[in-house]
Amino acid sequence: xxxxxxxxxxxxxxxxxxxxxxxxxxxxxxxxxxxxxxxxxxxxxxxxxxxxxxxxxxxxxxxxxxxxxxxxxxxxxxxxxxxxxxxxxxxxxxxxxxxxxxxxxxxxxxxxxxxxxxxxxxxxxxxxxxxxxxxxxxxxxxxxxxxxxxxxxxxxxxxxxxxxxxxxxxxxxxxxxxxxxxxxxxxxxxxxxxxxxxxxxxxxxxxxxxxxxxxxxxxxxxxxxxxxxxxxxxxxxxxxxxxxxxxxxxxxxxxxxxxxxxxxxxxxxxxxxxxxxxxxxxxxxxxxxxxxxxxxxxxxxxxxxxxxxxxxxxxxxxxxxxxxxxxxxxxxxxxxxxxxxxxxxxxxxxxxxxxxxxxxxxxxxxxxxxxxxxxxxxxxxxxxxxxxxxxxxxxxxxxxxxxxxxxxxxxxxxxxxxxxxxxxxxxxxxxxxxxxxxxxxxxxxxxxxxxxxxxxxxxx
Numbered sequence: 296x297x298x299x300x301x302x303x304x305x306x307x308x309x310x311x312x313x314x315x316x317x318x319x320x321x322x323x324x325x326x327x328x329x330x331x332x333x334x335x336x337x338x339x340x341x342x343x344x345x346x347x348x349x350x351x352x353x354x355x356x357x358x359x360x361x362x363x364x365x366x367x368x369x370x371x372x373x374x375x376x377x378x379x380x381x382x383x384x385x386x387x388x389x390x391x392x393x394x395x396x397x398x399x400x401x402x403x404x405x406x407x408x409x410x411x412x413x414x415x416x417x418x419x420x421x422x423x424x425x426x427x428x429x430x431x432x433x434x435x436x437x438x439x440x441x442x443x444x445x446x447x448x449x450x451x452x453x454x455x456x457x458x459x460x461x462x463x464x465x466x467x468x469x470x471x472x473x474x475x476x477x478x479x480x481x482x483x484x485x486x487x488x489x490x491x492x493x494x495x496x497x498x499x500x501x502x503x504x505x506x507x508x509x510x511x512x513x514x515x516x517x518x519x520x521x522x523x524x525x526x527x528x529x530x531x532x533x534x535x536x537x538x539x540x541x542x543x544x545x546x547x548x549x550x551x552x553x554x555x556x557x558x559x560x561x562x563x564x565x566x567x568x569x570x571x572x573x574x575x576x577x578x579x580x581x582x583x584x585x586x587x588x589x590x591x592x593x594x595x596x597x598x599x600x601x602x603x604x605x606x607x608x609x610x611x612x613x614x615x616x617x618x619x620x621x622x623x624x625x626x627x628x629x630x631x632x633x634x635x636x637x638x639x640x641x642x643x644x645x646x647x648x649x650x651x652x653x654x655x656x657x658x659x660x661x662x663x664x665x666x667x668x669x670x671x672x673x674x675x676x677x678x679x680x681x682x683x684x685x686x687x688x689x690x691x692x693x694x695x696x697x698x699x700x701x702x703x704x705x706x707x708x709x710x711x712x713x714x715x716x717x718x719x720x721x722x723x724x725x726x727x728x729x730x731x732x733x734x735x736x737x738x739x740x741x742x743x744x745x746x747x748x749x750x751x752x753x754x755x
Contacts (some may be wrong), residue, residue, distance in 0.1 A: 305333050323361050353604050376400070384425055392430065416597060443471070450490050452475075458498060521562050529566070532653065579605050586612075586627050593702070594635060595709050596750060597730055633702045644671055646698030651675070652705055654691040654738055657683075659723050665690075665709055665733045666724070669701040683724045705731075712737040 296703035308331040315324060325341040328348070328387065332338075337350040342362035349363060360366050374688040378400040387396060391572040403422040411431035412415050445453075447469035453615075454464065454725040460705070463479035472491040479485050480499035488497065497503070513521070515537040522532060531547035540559040547553050548567035556565060565571075583605035590600065599615035615622050616636035623637055633646050644650065653675045666687075670678045675689045694699040708714070711730065717732040724732075 306353075311338075313391075314357060318357055319361055356515045379419055381425075385421075388425055389429055389430055402583070428574065445472075453494055457494065457496065462498070478491050508539075513537070518544070518558060518562075525562055526566060527562055584606070586631070589631050590627075593631060593633065593706060595706075595713070597635065633698060644669060644698050646702070648697065650695050650698040650701040651688060652693045652695065652701045656736075657723055657732070658688075658691055663736070664717060664723055665736050665738070667731050667733075669698060669704055669705050671698070672747075680725050710739070 308329075311331040312326050312329065313651070316328070323343060325343050326473060328339045328341060330338065331353065334353050337352055338356070339350050340356060340367060341348045345362060345368075347362055347363050347364040351359075378398065382395045382398065382454060383401050385393070392412070394412065397408040397410060397416070400407065400421065404420055406418050406420055407424070408416050409419060409424065409431075410738055411434060414431050414433040417433075418430050419429055435620075439694070447467055449469065450466045450469050452514065461481070462603070463481070464476075465702070466477035466485065469476060469490065472494075473489050475487040475489050476493075477485055477487055477526050478493065478499075483499055483501040486499055486501070518537045519532045519535060522530070529549070532544075534545035534547060534553065537558060539542060541557060543555045544558050544561070545553055545555055546561065546567075548570060551567055551569040554567055554569070583600075583603055586605050587600045587603065590598065597617060599617055600612075602613035602615060602622065605612060605627065608631075609626050611624040611626050612630075614630065614636075615626055616638065619636060619638050621636070621638050626635060633644070645721060647672050650669055650671055652667065652669050653672065655666050655668075655675065657666060666677070672678050675692060676684050693701075695704070712733060714734045715735050715737055717734050
């Protein structure tokens with residue numbers, strides 16, 4: 296067995312005060328308001344020197360340097376310098392420029408008044424004045440202006456270093472680097488430009504446009520070479536007469552013949568438009584076939600999909616209900632999650648909520664028929680119209696956590712017993728027509744055998 300750790304004995308009030316005196320002496324703290332409970336309970340302590348009272352954990356006090364307030368003041372005093380020391384250092388930093396006769400020095404962060412011989416008094420802090428070397432703000436603005444400004448001659452001199460003798464600057468009236476000046480291009484004439492843009496390398500805009508056009512221009516052979524890198528040997532370029540990127544060229548498709556296309560678009564990957572349409576139709580066909588295949592797995596032969604034009608799962612398609620012979624619009628996504636004809640199923644079913652799979656017997660013209668279905672309603676009889684309620688008897692009901700699970704089981708039954716589905720023209724029920732109706736008791740309502748055993752785990 297492991298030995299239990301011995302708990303450390305708590306100090307008494309007297310022992311705690313004695314330790315404090317041993318640590319700090321008898322002249323620092325007043326313990327008249329101190330009540331020691333344990334090491335985890337704060338005690339009240341008063342400083343004899345400054346009168347500051349605060350609460351602190353016993354162990355924190357014994358590790359401290361004494362009064363919190365006095366410690367801060369001591370550290371502040373250490374950082375202080377005298378007025379004479381400040382003036383001496385400031386004079387060295389700013390080379391004797393400023394008058395410090397109005398300075399009242401408190402500490403490095405308390406604002407002081409300094410006198411500029413040119414602009415008069417300004418406010419700053421000793422820290423900014425010494426460490427950041429900040430001086431008169433008005434002098435600073437003037438320095439910036441001087442750096443940014445130049446004479447007409449200086450501008451022309453700088454421009455000629457960049458452009459040589461390409462431009463004529465005789466019309467220049469220089470004000471500042473952001474005010475446009477007139478410059479003469481020997482080829483295109485006068486153009487206006489700001490000095491800073493001109494000195495950054497922007498010359499005559501028309502010359503620049505011509506240069507860009509030259510760079511973008513290619514020969515017929517270069518176009519064909521680039522086109523083949525994109526499209527391989529698919530197209531015949533024998534009719535191409537290349538002018539520029541935004542001009543149309545004639546291209547021959549081996550399947551659809553000649554088509555015209557902008558040169559740059561062809562190099563971006565665009566090809567024969569008729570081939571593109573065929574690819575789209577092929578994708579639609581594949582999408583439609585897959586959709587119909589999945590839909591029939593879920594809904595059986597309830598619906599006619601001959602009008603479907605499949606685009607994507609969220610674009611509605613036309614579906615024909617074989618029961619009511621109406622066309623309805625529905626997204627493939629919703630249809631594949633179990634939604635069907637809205638006209639036949641006006642009550643609807645919320646597939647996210649608990650649902651019921653029911654099995655009923657229908658007495659019609661002295662014959663027995665059987666039907667399965669799913670609903671959110673606990674009372675199955677309320678699922679049907681009054682005329683039908685007289686004809687039906689609920690044999691069995693299974694409860695599921697959601698409509699998707701109920702639908703899954705319903706589809707299993709329909710698939711397994713599809714050979715016994717009623718396919719006559721006479722309407723057995725007014726409420727639901729002839730859907731999901733069987734001509735025999737497929738689930739053995741006498742509870743022996745049949746599909747009942749496969750879904751017993753789902754019973755309510």
